[in-house]
Amino acid sequence: MTALVLWYRVITPVRLNMRHRMRVEAVVEETPGIVSVLIGGRRLHRMGAEAGQFFRWRFKAPGMRFSSHPYSLSAAPRPDMLRITVKAIGDHTSRLRELRPGTKVWAEGPYGALTAQRRSRGKVLLVAGGVGITPMRALFETLPGAAGDITLLYRANSTQDLALWSELAKIAEERGARLMYAVNSPDGERPDISAESLRRKIPDVDRHDVFMCGPPG
Ligand SMILES: Cc1cc2nc3c(=O)[nH]c(=O)nc-3n(C[C@H](O)[C@H](O)[C@H](O)COP(=O)(O)OP(=O)(O)OC[C@H]3O[C@@H](n4cnc5c(N)ncnc54)[C@H](O)[C@@H]3O)c2cc1C
Incomplete structure (x- = not known):
């Protein structure tokens, strides 16, 4: 059991993120209280994500380092860019608007069968x-x-x-x-x-x- 948790929650995400080196590219306000976060990286198509799926996202920014939250892709995944769009309802969702370009991003996934x-x-x-x-x-x-x-x-x-x-x-x-x-x-x-x-x-x-x-x- 411990080995499985280590494999899926630690080793796989570490390998994934070393390979793709994701960073925040930009944060765009869509409507009051809703922002899109554009996330750039390398060879993102190799993550195998499809429209309709989600990742658990962790941002290496103050107050956000230690928790990961699920957000769906809000645009078709591109080899160099992923996008999420998030409504502020609590702590994590409200902090996204403060993310700076260049912030490191860790993602765990893709998950979900809505494809x-x-x-x-x-x-x-x-x-x-x-x-x-x-x-x-x-x-x-x-x-x-x-x-x-x-x-x-x-x-x-x-x-x-x-x-x-x-x-x-x-x-x-x-x-x-x-x-x-x-x-x-x-x-x-x-x-x-x-x-x-x-x-x-x-x-x-x-x-x-x-x-x-x-x-x-
Ligand atoms: C598979 C999946 C995909 C998601 N995709 C998106 C997305 O693309 N965009 C987006 O804006 N949000 C999405 N969410 C919801 C998002 O993950 C939560 O809103 C976020 O994690 C809340 O974190 P917080 O710290 O800001 O709020 P918290 O402090 O954790 O919660 C604030 C309040 O919101 C309630 N809440 C928390 N999560 C949810 C939820 N999932 N549904 C209903 N109420 C909730 C809590 O009970 C609490 O009352 C998704 C959730 C799941 C499970």
């Missing part, structure tokens, strides 16, 4: 709630499909909470994919995203694979 390999049908409905948009953004960009095959439904409390919306609009236009937002009305009423309402908006919804990510409820 294109789960596909069983031609059409896909991606449903994102709040910051659950992060893996969905990466999948929206990369899932194979012809024009009209991919739909993204993005639920947020308000339009100000919609992160990455301009990228999403661009991807939708380039791919001929469908992008639908579901935000509260100005008086706070929640939008109807019941099964019936989905069936009205997407009549062939029962012929779609559905990928979901977001908070409960």
Whole structure:
């Protein structure tokens, strides 16, 4: 047991991080309270990460060295760059905005099965709630499909909470994919995203694979 823990939690991450030498490239504010962290490194494609997956991230910065937190890739992984997008809700998530370019980054992963390999049908409905948009953004960009095959439904409390919306609009236009937002009305009423309402908006919804990510409820 100790050997397994040592192998997976210590030796494998050490080897991975020596090979890829990841560093913070930039921190970008997406909306108030949500930042993207761009992480550069060497031969990152050899990590074998796919859109939809996550890593446990550790940043060699004050107050962040000793804890690792899970964040999904919010864009398709590139050989020289990975990106995460994070909503500040506590200690670790709030400190990310203070990261300086050049900060060393350790990652453990990739983890997660929310990938294109789960596909069983031609059409896909991606449903994102709040910051659950992060893996969905990466999948929206990369899932194979012809024009009209991919739909993204993005639920947020308000339009100000919609992160990455301009990228999403661009991807939708380039791919001929469908992008639908579901935000509260100005008086706070929640939008109807019941099964019936989905069936009205997407009549062939029962012929779609559905990928979901977001908070409960
Ligand atoms: C597989 C996975 C992928 C994730 N990807 C992303 C991502 O791409 N972007 C992003 O912003 N966040 C993501 N998260 C959530 C993120 O990991 C947590 O928000 C973060 O670790 C909280 O750390 P903290 O120290 O800032 O807050 P803490 O002080 O640990 O928590 C603050 C408050 O948030 C609650 N909380 C903590 N974690 C979660 C959670 N996972 N779900 C709901 N409530 C929680 C706590 O109960 C507490 O009330 C992901 C979580 C998982 C499990």
